[in-house]
Amino acid sequence: MTHAGNGGPRPETASAAAGDPRIGVYVCHCGSNIAGTVDVAAVRDWAATQLRSRGVVVAQDYRFMCSSLGQELIEREIREKGINRVVVAACSPHLHEGTFRTACEHAGLNPYLCELVSIREQDSWVHADRAAATEKAKAIVAGGVERVRHDAELVPLRVPIHPATLVVGGGIGGISAALELANAGYPVYLVEREPSLGGHMAQFDKTFPTLDCSACILTPRMVEAGSHPNITLLTYSEVERVEGYVGNFTVTIRRRARQVDESLCTGCGICWEKCPVAVIDTQFEAGLGYRKAIYVPFPQAVPKFPVIDRDNCTYYERGTCRACEKFCPPQAIRFDQDDELLTVDVGAIVLATGFRLFDARRVPQYGYGRLPNVFSSLEFERLSNAAGPTGGRVVLRDGVTEPRAVGIVHCVGSRDRAYNWYCSAICCMQSLKFAHLVRERTGATVYECYIDMRTPAKGYDEFYQRLIEEGTLFVRGKVAAISEGGPTPEEAGRLVIQVEDTLVGRQRRIPVDMVILSNALEPQADAREVAKRFGISCSLDGWMIERHPKLDPVATMTEGVFVAGAAQGPKDIPTTVAQGAAAAARVLGRIQQGEMALEPIRASVDAVRCSGCRICNNLCPFNAITFDEDRMSTEINPALCQGCGTCIAACPAGAISGTVFGTAQILSQIDGLLLRTAAATAEPAVSVQLEGVPA
Amino acid sequence: MTQDQLAPPAVADPGRGFLAEVVARAGTAARLELCIQCGVCGGSCPSADEMDQTPRTLFAMIRAGMREHVLRSTTPWLCVSCYRCTVRCPQGVQVTDVMYALKAMAVAQHTYLNATAADFSRAFVWNVETFGRSFEAGLSARHYLRHYLTRLPAVAPMGIGMLRSRRLRLLPPRRIRGIADLRRILVCAKALEAAA
Amino acid sequence: MTRYLYYPGCSMESNARAYRDSLAAIAGPLGIDLREIDDWNCCGATEYLGLSRLPAYALIARNLALAEQVRDGSEVLVASCSACFLNLSKANHAMAESAAFSAQVNEALAAGGLHYTPDAVKVRHLLDVIVREVGLDAVRRRVTRRLCGLKLAPYLGCMVPRPDYDGRWTDRERPSELDRLLVALGAEVVDYPLKTECCGGHMTQIGPETAFAMIRRLVDGAERADADLMVTVCPMCQMNIDAFQQEMNAHFRTSYQMPIVFFTQVIRLAFGIAPEALGFGRELVDARPALAHISDAPAPPPEPARVRRPPRPKGPALPMPVMPERGDGAT
Secondary structure (H helix, E strand, O other): OOEOOEOOOOOOOOOOOOOOOOEEEEEEOOOHHHHOOOOHHHHHHHHHHHOHHHOEEEEEEEOOOOOHHHHHHHHHHHHHHOOOEEEEEEOOHHHHHHHHHHHHHHOOOOHHHEEEEEOHHHHHOOOOOHHHHHHHHHHHHHHHHHHHHOOOOOOOEEEEOOOOEEEEOOOHHHHHHHHHHHHOOOOEEEEOOOOOOOHHHHHOOEEOOOOEEHHHHHHHHHHHHHHOOOEEEEOOEEEEEEEEEOOEEEEEEEEOOOOEOOOOOOOOOHHHHHOOOEEEEOOOOOOOEEEEOEEOOOOOOOOOOOEEOOOOOHHHHHOOOOHHHHHOOOOOEOOOOOOEEEEEEEOEEEEOOOEEEOOHHHOHHHOOOOOOOEEOHHHHHHHOOOOOOOOOOOOOOOOOOOOOEEEEEEEEOOOOOOOOOOOOOOHHHHHHHHHHHHHHHHOOEEEEEEOOOOOOOOOHHHHHHHHHHOOOEEEEOOOOEEEEOOOOOOOOOOEEEEEEEOOOOEEEEEEEOEEEEEEOEEEOOOHHHHHHHOOOOEOOOOOEOOOEOOOEOOEOOOOOEEEOHHHOOOOOHHHHHHHHHHHHHHHHHHHHHOEEEEOOOOEEEOOOOOOOOOOOOOOOOOOOEEEEOOOOEEEEOOOOOOOOOHHHHHOOOOOEEEOOOOHHHHHHHHHHHOOHHHHHHOOOOOOOOOOOOOO | OOHHHOOOOOOOOOOOHHHHHHHHHHOHHHOHHHOOOOOHHHHHOOOHHHOOOOHHHHHHHHHOOOHHHHHHOOHHHHOOOOOHHHHHOOOOOOHHHHHHHHHHHHHHOOOOOOHHHHHHHHHHHHHHHHHOOOOHHHHHHHHHHHHOHHHHHHHHHHHHHHHHOOOOOOOOOOOOOOHHHHHHHHHHHHHHHHHO | OEEEEEEOOHHHHOOOHHHHHHHHHHHHHHOEEEEEOOOOOOOOOOOHHHOOOHHHHHHHHHHHHHHHHHOOOOOEEEEOOHHHHHHHHHHHHHHHHOHHHHHHHHHHHHOOOOOOOOOOOEEEEHHHHHHHHHHHHHHHHHOOOOOOOOEEEEEOOOOOOOOOOOOOOOOOOOOOHHHHHHHHOOOEEOOOOOOOOOOOOOHHHHOHHHHHHHHHHHHHHHHHOOOOEEEEOOHHHHHHHHHOHHHHHHHHOOOOOOOEEEHHHHHHHHOOOOOOOOOOOOOOOOOHHHHOOOOOOOOOOOOOOOOOOOOOOOOOOOOOOOOOOOOOOOO
């Protein structure tokens, strides 16, 4: 039992808590959650007797330690019995560390002298053998006791909160968040990658389930965001670098050159009228329409200024043309304009970067990209849009023929382990909307092929009912294949949907003229990169991870960075808007406080022992480490440091130490877990069988 | 007896009994339990029209414990092992392997309705166990005489053509040298499977 | 010469002799040295699995074990027959996936003094080896007689592209490997959407009407696509479509005459391995008349460099989805 040549208990670290440790151990039953598997009384008695030599002066158990009565018990004993360190054996610190620390604080004890050890998640919930689970609980308590001996009194850092906020993503989620913040009177930087605000919602004609015109409800919000005195709108821009910490972020934004002087441009539109180059618009028109090389994505674009697409502009290709420049009345074209880097200070960040559409070519049996009359969901949105390439006429790829029968295919790339495991949440409702629009515009027969119909929100199932009444033909079955029709009269020249009608139990071949795929929603291609830039993480699928899936859905594990909308997972417009507002509310709460307390879990460098090797410099995930060239030593910014411990482990000179997770604390806790310290005093009867660990 | 004449399945809770039995036969890697009844298998199957149940229906019947109906179904015998369903299944169910297991169970319990397919498999396997190689001429001759006498006039030109182009050998293949070892391997495998 | 372990399978000895002979003729020029594993046994096709599981896998695994014993330098086991290829990879996959199952199979193998370590050999189909290992450039260099004017329907059937345990093909629905190989020979490849549809497999033996419907669909599709010949990689497909075409015609009162040959026969032809007509004629639907379509027209000029931005077409038609080149890792 030697490491670092150190036998026996470790020497105590200097502590502000005066005198010898007087430790109180409090074991929670958590109803039957813990007591059902762990003999709580035995753990209590064992701690009281076997750990007495380690400073335990009192051990108690209680049915619900987190209840007011449980907390009062701890507070009373701190006051009455002179307890100066507390170990609570209950649930995970994620849940109740704050509760018990606050209780200690109420009783006048520094809250960082309280340790919460988990005998629920790490013990009773994962074991069935009562005797072994009880022994394990004792070990966990012993670990907590050893650790708490090394705990020091700490004071949280207080940092000021900058009142401005960065909102990334100019779709409906980002617009909602930005407007809430701006209307509350605080400055917002709203950054959007595309030339205009609007996101996917701007591409839609109608929104489910009310079928209100998407542009009619979105445009006023875009205009408001574009002209709001508190909002600095940065379109055609991307965030390049984020430094700093909650309350004090410094963000570098690249404003891509529009090649247009915004102070002169009036948005008159003569430039794109005169531009001779037409290219397929894969972005806003989803590849179904054309735009010019100088363009605004759509007439209601905010801002109204066009951009020049340098990859397709003849001037950048051959050095001639300049038609736009020649005809521009205010002479606003600037071929020599360069990207600009802008640095702004903000206190909080809201990420509302949205989703991208699943590439249906990955499902070759559906023929997308090969069979002309197979359309993606976004293609159909543009096709049915009154401002789209066909003026809202639902026609085949030839641009003329109206379909007589249309098939709509659900779950394309969703709910399929070969592509995406998850349900894309919006596709059922979107497909019902498509069915309605097809019927309304063409009167065609509509077959809706679904696996399960999922309509669980306000007004959604009523919409499904409406579509049933409208005569949509529902076929329950995952479409097997879409192919060119055979030689028979009803199939010739058309498409055939091959599907098992699972409610009949037979394979069907349904001839149609057009197929609309309900593509899955996927994370943006660069979601992981963006998440990393902002110091947050993504799930296995690539969606940004919230702090808690139920109770903290818009915060992230990084203080001051919030997520809203489809960047966090597939969701519809109402939920996206709600999340944008929720994120704004969270930010406003912070701004109102003026300053905030940071957990004092920090690393610090002993400048004398630091050899200046710089090994730690690039390891810090929070960019908290800098190198002082004059003193030739590393420094850690305590406000940036999140206490992860990476640098502490990496330092070859042992010059970095951490609060709360100090070396002495961790090694002592391990000693405790292995009953090294207890064993020194306990009767030999105490033996813990932990697999793979020498007793 | 056809499917329709079978007694309705027992209403008593079949539990996972029959499902567990099929899974044990097909191997857990077949992932049969994961079926979400989407029907992509039945939609993809080239012989679905001739089956009395689509594969998906059969899987629902397995869950419902409808042993007799399942083991008398024509579905597994019409499977052509094309694996179309298997690669399209969103849950990764190895449909083809489940069909093999159902065939084997039907053979073991003699519940299949038409002997042609099972008989062909048995004859094929007999050849393999005897020679270590397949013996097409012997297999075909035996099979057509037994099951397709009426088909002989139609199929005769093919047989003659195959013989003439020396694509069919009338003599059985030479036994592989390791035939004794192979038989020992198969005997041992059968014993292991029976024990499981 | 690159050495490979080789498992021919029973069909190569009997009904697919044209496959065996043509492969023997082109192996040298392609630089592949196929070492047949000694005393291999039948893979059980699709029959043994339908009777019992463990014995079926043990039967297949004996071949894998024999291959493991002799692998030296080359761990790639090439199979030319689709069913054999599938069964060998299936057994390896099942054993690699489950240690418990692998132990059972090995217990059975031990009775014959054998043992197989999962993944000890890499099972690959001949087409995969030719396209990916030999490479289409090497194939192109060997072509002495471009098959200009010959319209071929590439037909893979089921068991080569599916279930594709090792993820080898460009995709499992419409893989492009065979098409690109045939194009490299100078032939014209027709769009054949039934490329990976089933030929009926053993249904010709146990449920002929089911099989005839499938065969009819395949030859009808090839005829509609204006193909001179179907080209396959599978003895079972070749047998069903070739040998049963006449019976199918009688059954439906049709008169299809769609020849089907092995891809190796076509390679042999393009390599100009004399005498030319040799290697054809074993088919019951004679392929030789179709060969007359080969013209001596000069090779078409290389495709002009892609226009960067096609002009906007006139008329109301909507553009097709923009298709970026799909990388498929093949030459």
